[in-house]
Amino acid sequence: MSNIKDYPEEILQSLEDYKIDIKDFLPGHGKGAKLLLNFNKISGIEQVEGIILKGREIPNGIVADVIIKEGTTHKEPIHLCFGVNKQSGIQEIFPRIIAEDNTNVKIQAHCSFPNADGLIHKMFGHFYIGKNCNFIYNETHYHGEKSGALVAPVGYMYVGENSIFENNFNLTKGTPGKVKILIDIYAMKNSVIRSNIRAFGKNKNDSIRIRDSVFLEGEHASSVIKMKAAAKDGGEVLMYGVTEGNAPHCNGHVECSEIVLGQGSICRARPFIRAIDPTSSVSHEASLGRFPQKWLDELMAKGLSEEQATDILIEAMLQEETKL
Amino acid sequence: MLLELENVTIPTLDQKCTIVNNVSFGIKEGSIHAIIGPNGSGKSTLAYAIMGLSNYKPSQGRIIFNNLEITGMSITERAKSGITLAWQEPARIEGLSVRKYISLGIKDKENIERRVRETLEIVNLPPDKYINRFIDDTLSGGERKRIELAAVVAMRPKLIILDEPDSGLDVIIVEDFLTIFNKIKELDMTILLITHREDIGMVADYGTLMWYGDALMTDEFPKVMLKYCKKAGLKEFCKRALFKNGERCFSEDYIDKIFEEGDL
Numbered sequence: 001m002s003n004i005k006d007y008p009e010e011i012l013q014s015l016e017d018y019k020i021d022i023k024d025f026l027p028g029h030g031k032g033a034k035l036l037l038n039f040n041k042i043s044g045i046e047q048v049e050g051i052i053l054k055g056r057e058i059p060n061g062i063v064a065d066v067i068i069k070e071g072t073t074h075k076e077p078i079h080l081c082f083g084v085n086k087q088s089g090i091q092e093i094f095p096r097i098i099a100e101d102n103t104n105v106k107i108q109a110h111c112s113f114p115n116a117d118g119l120i121h122k123m124f125g126h127f128y129i130g131k132n133c134n135f136i137y138n139e140t141h142y143h144g145e146k147s148g149a150l151v152a153p154v155g156y157m158y159v160g161e162n163s164i165f166e167n168n169f170n171l172t173k174g175t176p177g178k179v180k181i182l183i184d185i186y187a188m189k190n191s192v193i194r195s196n197i198r199a200f201g202k203n204k205n206d207s208i209r210i211r212d213s214v215f216l217e218g219e220h221a222s223s224v225i226k227m228k229a230a231a232k233d234g235g236e237v238l239m240y241g242v243t244e245g246n247a248p249h250c251n252g253h254v255e256c257s258e259i260v261l262g263q264g265s266i267c268r269a270r271p272f273i274r275a276i277d278p279t280s281s282v283s284h285e286a287s288l289g290r291f292p293q294k295w296l297d298e299l300m301a302k303g304l305s306e307e308q309a310t311d312i313l314i315e316a317m318l319q320e321e322t323k324l
Numbered sequence: 325m326l327l328e329l330e331n332v333t334i335p336t337l338d339q340k341c342t343i344v345n346n347v348s349f350g351i352k353e354g355s356i357h358a359i360i361g362p363n364g365s366g367k368s369t370l371a372y373a374i375m376g377l378s379n380y381k382p383s384q385g386r387i388i389f390n391n392l393e394i395t396g397m398s399i400t401e402r403a404k405s406g407i408t409l410a411w412q413e414p415a416r417i418e419g420l421s422v423r424k425y426i427s428l429g430i431k432d433k434e435n436i437e438r439r440v441r442e443t444l445e446i447v448n449l450p451p452d453k454y455i456n457r458f459i460d461d462t463l464s465g466g467e468r469k470r471i472e473l474a475a476v477v478a479m480r481p482k483l484i485i486l487d488e489p490d491s492g493l494d495v496i497i498v499e500d501f502l503t504i505f506n507k508i509k510e511l512d513m514t515i516l517l518i519t520h521r522e523d524i525g526m527v528a529d530y531g532t533l534m535w536y537g538d539a540l541m542t543d544e545f546p547k548v549m550l551k552y553c554k555k556a557g558l559k560e561f562c563k564r565a566l567f568k569n570g571e572r573c574f575s576e577d578y579i580d581k582i583f584e585e586g587d588l
Contacts (some may be wrong), residue, residue: 157350292415293378295415295417297377297378298414298415301403301408301476303408304428305400305401306400312424313417315419315420319458
């Protein structure tokens with residue numbers, strides 16, 4: 001394992017754009033458990049009581065286990081930093097995250113590739129969340145300012161009875177590049193799912209496709225998917241929000257709002273809902289287009305140009321909901 | 325005069341008829357000037373035209389602000405020259421914090437935090453409780469209006485247009501707003517107040533009566549209110565309601581005389 005002093009400062013700096021304190025990610029600082037990856041090398045692991053973190057290096061990445069022991073409650077988030085300082089290469093991550101029954105934790109994952117130009121990042125993750133848990137998973141991405149990265153994460157999440165699972169995915173800073181994300185969440189009896197996805201395609205290098213699916217498999221399970229995106233100056237975004245009501249009295253909602261700005265930009269929203277139980281209820285709403293003129297006028301009456309007002313509204317729309 | 329309207333006419337979007345007809349009046353610097361009139365009389369249209377909103381462009385006439393013609397200027401240019409507007413129903417822009425929203429128009433970037441806090445105090449919102457909140461639907465209508473007011477006051481403009489600041493508020497909150505208007509005036513800002521309520525208008529020094537697109541009268545506010553009551557045939561209301569600082573503005577005999585003789 002390499003020394004933490006060697007960990008690239010540039011990777012950590014990008015966290016500041018998401019208003020995350022860099023120090024929290026450094027071993028020896030802050031109180032939370034942490035795992036730092038520098039390209040395909042594990043730079044540091046720090047465990048705390050009730051949380052087991054394990055990592056094993058493989059040729060193009062790592063296999064990692066995060067196990068939250070039964071009954072564990074931690075205010076401080078578990079930090080996972082998957083950084084790459086190189087322009088190109090392949091980083092593959094295979095995380096398995098297990099929250100045992102009656103746990104209450106947050107995970108803050110940060111995928112930072114400040115110099116990406118042809119880099120490939122892949123993830124294949126499994127989350128198992130037990131009964132009566134309160135689990136928040138925040139993932140922020142920064143793919144630099146060049147041409148971005150090719151990023152293809154896949155996540156399967158199983159949420160147990162009476163548990164609350166909140167997923168916040170943010171890809172709003174820098175140039176994303178080619179991004180294809182698949183998230184499948186399986187919700188058991190009485191579980192509550194909140195999934196918030198935010199993405200911003202800023203130029204013609206950016207093509208973002210995100211499929212966020214919730215399968216309401218247990219009685220009285222409920223979910224809300226909120227997908228918000230903006231595409232500017234040739235950027236392309238497709239948001240595909242799926243909810244299936246497969247159990248009695250389950251309740252789901254999908255909401256997609258996207259703003260399209262500048263020539264050549266494309267926004268697409270594809271909410272897909274399905275119900276196979278007559279007592280279930282699933283709904284969706286989608287909107288594409290520009291901001292209401294009244295909102296722009298309100299901001300311009302405070303001295304902002306139309307472009308500045310639009311940028312403020314995009315920033316507001318893509319604001320992270322969860323603060324650490 | 326800080327603001328002068330000269331023969332301003334504002335057509336409907338299809339240009340087939342007019343909402344405001346050949347209106348001329350001026351607003352004195354440092355005053356509170358109310359535009360009153362019934363619903364549909366063109367009050368808000370006039371306010372939006374002064375601010376420069378795209379669907380409210382005058383088809384004729386001139387708007388002069390601080391000795392500069394602003395008729396062809398954009399909203400942004402007008403705001404930079406010192407005019408701003410607090411909306412009747414300000415939008416709830418989810419994701420924008422109160423701090424950020426109020427700071428948008430502050431020019432002195434070095435003292436933003438201090439100015440934001442001072443301004444929240446002016447509108448009677450405790451800064452520590454509000455500064456980190458978001459402009460979303462957890463704020464009541466009254467809170468949202470105060471934050472909007474704070475955002476325009478923080479700019480320290482020369483002229484603030486308040487479009488029906490009383491709409492949707494209960495009586496106690498309206499009283500509070502009247503004290504806030506006086507605090508704003510003490511900061512050397514001029515207020516153009518759009519309202520159809522006489523109790524709100526009574527805070528004003530001067531007024532203009534709009535009547536179905538025409539500006540019928542510009543004078544001291546109580547006189548304008550008397551004219552409004554006369555046009556609406558509300559003699560008893562006039563006797564009951566026209567008080568300023570606890571004192572009757574006109575004797576009952578004078579009101580009777582005005583209503584009988586057709587003067588004013």
